Amino acid sequence: MDVRVGDTLLMKKPHPCGAKEFLVLRSGADFRIRCKGCGREVLVPRAKVERNIKQIIHSEPPAL
Template sequence: MYSIGEKIYTKKNHACGKNEWEVKRIGADIKLVCTNCQREIMLPKRELDKKIIKKD
């Protein structure tokens, strides 16, 4: 389960070089914001579950 404000780390780095994201919105899709460059993405929960390595 994800919660707003939680930090998530992905297996692959983002184009900016960081792999740390912050959860901003939860719904049918989960909105993430890169903690380095502030890029926002939205992913379905099932897809996100496959891409993360750990949560804080």
């Protein structure tokens, strides 16, 4: 999956605050994501995040 730092992820399930959008702060074996509703940062394993992504909103087009 092509997820880069700065992308916004629309998830299938909402965060407890009710927001479904998360900003990617770090990617690797784990993702550090920030909830766009309340601002809480969470470190989540890559497999769990990739399973729950509904849509990826890229911050800018990829460089060719």
